Amino acid sequence: MNKQKTINKIQDMGALIALVLLVIVIGVISPEFRTVGNFLSLLRQSSINGLIAFGMTAVILTGGIDLSVGSVLALSTALCAGLIANGMPVGAAMLLALVIGTGLGLISGILVTKGRLQPFIATLVTMTVYRGLTMIYMDGKPISNLGDSFTLKVVGKGNFYHIPIPVILFILIFVLFMFILEKTTFGRRVYATGSNAQAARLAGVNIQRTKMAVYAISGAMAALSGLILLSRLGSAQPNLGDGYELDAIASVALGGTSMNGGRGRIWGTFVGVLIIAVLNNGLNILGVSSYYQDVVKGIVILIAVLSDRKR
Amino acid sequence: MQIEMRGINKSFGGNAVLKNAGFLLDHGEIHALMGENGAGKSTLMKILTGVYTKDAGQVIVDGQEVCYKNPQEAEKAGIVFIHQELNVLFDLTVEENMFLGKEIRNRFGICDKKAMRAEVKKILDRLGVKISPEQKMSELSVGQQQMIEIAKALMVDAKVIIMDEPTAALTQSETEVLFQVINSLRKKGVSIVYISHRMEEIFQLCDRITVLRDGAYIDTKRIADTDMNDVVKMMIGREIGERYPSRNVKIGEVALKVENLTCPGVFKNVSFEVHAGEVLGVSGLMGAGRTEIMQAIFGNMPHVTGKISLYGKEIQNHSPEQAMRNGLGFITEDRKTEGLMLEESIRKNISLANLGRISRHGVINKKEEQDLVKKGIEELHIKCFGPEHESNNLSGGNQQKVVFAKWIYTDPKVLILDEPTRGVDIGAKKEIYHIINDLAAKGVAVIMVSSELPEVLGMADRIMVVREGLVRGVLSKEEANQENIMILATGGNLNE
Ligand SMILES: Nc1ncnc2c1ncn2[C@@H]1O[C@H](COP(=O)(O)OP(=O)(O)OP(=O)(O)O)[C@@H](O)[C@H]1O
Numbered sequence: 135m136n137k138q139k140t141i142n143k144i145q146d147m148g149a150l151i152a153l154v155l156l157v158i159v160i161g162v163i164s165p166e167f168r169t170v171g172n173f174l175s176l177l178r179q180s181s182i183n184g185l186i187a188f189g190m191t192a193v194i195l196t197g198g199i200d201l202s203v204g205s206v207l208a209l210s211t212a213l214c215a216g217l218i219a220n221g222m223p224v225g226a227a228m229l230l231a232l233v234i235g236t237g238l239g240l241i242s243g244i245l246v247t248k249g250r251l252q253p254f255i256a257t258l259v260t261m262t263v264y265r266g267l268t269m270i271y272m273d274g275k276p277i278s279n280l281g282d283s284f285t286l287k288v289v290g291k292g293n294f295y296h297i298p299i300p301v302i303l304f305i306l307i308f309v310l311f312m313f314i315l316e317k318t319t320f321g322r323r324v325y326a327t328g329s330n331a332q333a334a335r336l337a338g339v340n341i342q343r344t345k346m347a348v349y350a351i352s353g354a355m356a357a358l359s360g361l362i363l364l365s366r367l368g369s370a371q372p373n374l375g376d377g378y379e380l381d382a383i384a385s386v387a388l389g390g391t392s393m394n395g396g397r398g399r400i401w402g403t404f405v406g407v408l409i410i411a412v413l414n415n416g417l418n419i420l421g422v423s424s425y426y427q428d429v430v431k432g433i434v435i436l437i438a439v440l441s442d443r444k445r
Numbered sequence: 446m447q448i449e450m451r452g453i454n455k456s457f458g459g460n461a462v463l464k465n466a467g468f469l470l471d472h473g474e475i476h477a478l479m480g481e482n483g484a485g486k487s488t489l490m491k492i493l494t495g496v497y498t499k500d501a502g503q504v505i506v507d508g509q510e511v512c513y514k515n516p517q518e519a520e521k522a523g524i525v526f527i528h529q530e531l532n533v534l535f536d537l538t539v540e541e542n543m544f545l546g547k548e549i550r551n552r553f554g555i556c557d558k559k560a561m562r563a564e565v566k567k568i569l570d571r572l573g574v575k576i577s578p579e580q581k582m583s584e585l586s587v588g589q590q591q592m593i594e595i596a597k598a599l600m601v602d603a604k605v606i607i608m609d610e611p612t613a614a615l616t617q618s619e620t621e622v623l624f625q626v627i628n629s630l631r632k633k634g635v636s637i638v639y640i641s642h643r644m645e646e647i648f649q650l651c652d653r654i655t656v657l658r659d660g661a662y663i664d665t666k667r668i669a670d671t672d673m674n675d676v677v678k679m680m681i682g683r684e685i686g687e688r689y690p691s692r693n694v695k696i697g698e699v700a701l702k703v704e705n706l707t708c709p710g711v712f713k714n715v716s717f718e719v720h721a722g723e724v725l726g727v728s729g730l731m732g733a734g735r736t737e738i739m740q741a742i743f744g745n746m747p748h749v750t751g752k753i754s755l756y757g758k759e760i761q762n763h764s765p766e767q768a769m770r771n772g773l774g775f776i777t778e779d780r781k782t783e784g785l786m787l788e789e790s791i792r793k794n795i796s797l798a799n800l801g802r803i804s805r806h807g808v809i810n811k812k813e814e815q816d817l818v819k820k821g822i823e824e825l826h827i828k829c830f831g832p833e834h835e836s837n838n839l840s841g842g843n844q845q846k847v848v849f850a851k852w853i854y855t856d857p858k859v860l861i862l863d864e865p866t867r868g869v870d871i872g873a874k875k876e877i878y879h880i881i882n883d884l885a886a887k888g889v890a891v892i893m894v895s896s897e898l899p900e901v902l903g904m905a906d907r908i909m910v911v912r913e914g915l916v917r918g919v920l921s922k923e924e925a926n927q928e929n930i931m932i933l934a935t936g937g938n939l940n941e
């Protein structure tokens with residue numbers, strides 16, 4: 135019996151083991167990889183994808199998917215940059231960007247619930263439209279005259295006791311998601327919606343409200359990671375965040391969350407995000423060309439998902 | 446065909462489920478397999494048909510030791526298993542579902558639709574069910590789906606048919622048709638393993654009876670040599686006494702009043718009332734609209750008109766959420782699609798309907814949750830390895846108890862029960878009846894939809910009979926008997 139339990143545990147931790155193996159292998163090959171500095175910058179890089187992937191996890195747990203995250207990120211940062219460039223106080227503009235991101239996510243949620251569109255289609259629509267709106271708003275050109283605000287800089291470039299602020303945000307939000315999904319009634323409703331929507335509805339769960347909420351959360355997370363990017367780059371680009379949904383979905387899948395909803399854990403996504411980051415960073419350091427990187431990434435995801443299916 | 450199973454052992458993850466279980470099935474007999482929920486009946490049959498592999502023991506078919514690797518192999522040998530939990534593909538039609546994997550093909554390898562249609566019609570006629578072969582499975586009621594499963598088994602030229610609670614979702618008249626079919630199969634020399642918790646059926650139908658308790662073989666008896674009390678004693682190791690515990694409750698004022706509830710094409714002008722402390726039974730044939738009426742009252746049906754009031758105040762139930770807030774509870778008929786999150790633990794299932802009770806400001810109090818779930822498992826005697834046991838791996842009856850536990854702690858003013866004891870063993874049924882009585886004593890108004898007539902007659906203060914979406918009458922305790930209910934349910938008039 136203990137044997138069976140151990141096997142289950144090992145399978146449960148498959149992603150973690152993969153992460154550790156990756157770190158050890160790349161670390162042995164490359165001395166450059168195994169420095170504290172590199173680990174910190176690796177974590178900082180992963181925070182962008184991480185925040186998006188957390189929101190994505192909530193959406194996928196309800197049985198949905200959010201393809202629009204990259205475009206939400208672009209549109210909310212563009213508006214934020216535009217407002218700052220037009221003289222709005224930086225703090226206010228950034229808060230507004232979060233609100234806008236939430237609203238943009240909510241629109242996807244409304245299309246899914248009230249509009250009865252498949253999540254894939256609904257967010258494909260918003261993804262396309264938001265990207266178009268970003269292009270229109272920016273007229274295809276970057277916005278870079280953002281001044282020299284401390285508030286703006288600190289979000290992406292600041293440190294707190296040598297730890298980059300994005301990393302702190304990443305970890306705080308991780309803990310927050312863990313709390314929300316594991317300990318709150320809202321978290322239970324999210325899982326229940328994905329597990330058996332009909333049974334959940336009959337037990338008094340408001341399925342529509344729950345779904346709208348997770349898309350709004352996903353939008354908020356996209357906007358937040360957009361702010362980190364804006365701060366680091368010092369300018370907003372019209373094609374910002376393009377393709378980010380793929381890394382986010384890959385992280386969620388790597389973490390063992392079922393694409394059918396109802397099953398999964400946020401710490402799995404956390405590990406998934408780190409695997410993607412280690413692959414990106416490690417393969418770069420090893421000098422693997424970016425074409426091969428994509429192939430390797432694809433294969434790692436395939437292995438992870440296949441080993442997951444055996445359960 | 447003769448089958449002997451001897452000394453079968455089976456454990457799941459270190460928990461022994463079968464310990465020296467077995468039985469002997471003779472040629473051309475109807476053999477009842479009985480035992481409490483979780484005794485291991487379904488598991489034993491799954492081992493016979495190769496769904497599970499045994500840890501120890503022998504399976505001997507016609508003198509030869511066999512070990513079927515999968516259900517297809519067993520079916521080839523002539524052993525067909527109609528499972529307790531239906532294996533239905535909801536998006537397929539009746540016809541597609543019945544021929545899945547064994548389509549009749551003409552010599553060009555193309556499906557011969559005509560031949561298949563004719564075959565389906567023939568079998569459905571034999572079962573006396575009026576279902577079109579083109580209907581989607583998802584449009585059928587659970588009872589109708591069950592009939593399709595039975596029809597599927599008849600298509601195969603079986604020597605042994607195992608029926609795991611085939612009548613749990615059927616009403617009296619469908620059951621009778623099924624019994625005729627079973628008897629004619631026996632005449633042809635087919636052996637039947639019959640699993641059921643309905644005592645009356647066992648004694649009406651079967652030749653011999655084998656009892657399992659806690660995964661172990663207890664005894665086999667000829668029906669003529671035993672009686673209900675004897676069987677119950679073998680099953681649970683003690684006598685249970687009166688099957689329907691009496692209730693001494695003063696019936697109070699009108700709690701729920703339903704007026705002219707209508708859903709076009711489903712039911713029309715349904716009006717009735719239930720009093721505080723009263724149990725209102727609801728009877729009718731399969732597809733009469735009983736479930737739909739209850740779903741509508743609970744806010745889970747669109748396009749419903751009419752008036753619902755609670756203690757004299759009109760209420761709006763546009764969604765189950767709203768209905769719950771108004772003080773209603775609803776134990777649904779189909780535990781698999783509407784009652785449970787099958788992949789979740791007992792804990793998460795029970796707490797889902799009680800989230801408000803076990804949380805402050807949206808944060809779940811772990812201790813309160815544990816206490817609630819423990820109480821449910823103890824009070825309902827849910828047989829499991831603990832609160833984290835996945836619902837999927839519970840026996841059918843124990844799944845039903847989880848659904849029950851989910852609702853009885855929500856403090857409803859009105860509790861609707863749709864087939865509350867489906868698949869529940871005789872001891873646990875009595876526990877559920879006790880709980881219903883306790884709720885009534887606390888002033889809860891209970892509506893109990895049930896296809897098991899003895900249960901409605903034993904438990905209800907009044908009985909409402911529904912036929913084709915219309916309330917045909919409400920019988921008082923004095924007027925209520927099996928015959929009167931059947932007359933109303935089939936469209937007759939009482940004073941004729
Ligand atoms: N796949 C499984 N994994 C773990 N436990 C299981 C599994 N299948 C069955 N069990 C356990 O084995 C026991 C026997 O289950 P089984 O379904 O055979 O009972 P049963 O006699 O058919 O009961 P019922 O009358 O309720 O249908 C139960 O306690 C159940 O929890």
Ligand SMILES: [Mg+2]
Nearest residue numbers: 487529840841
């Ligand atoms: Mg069973």
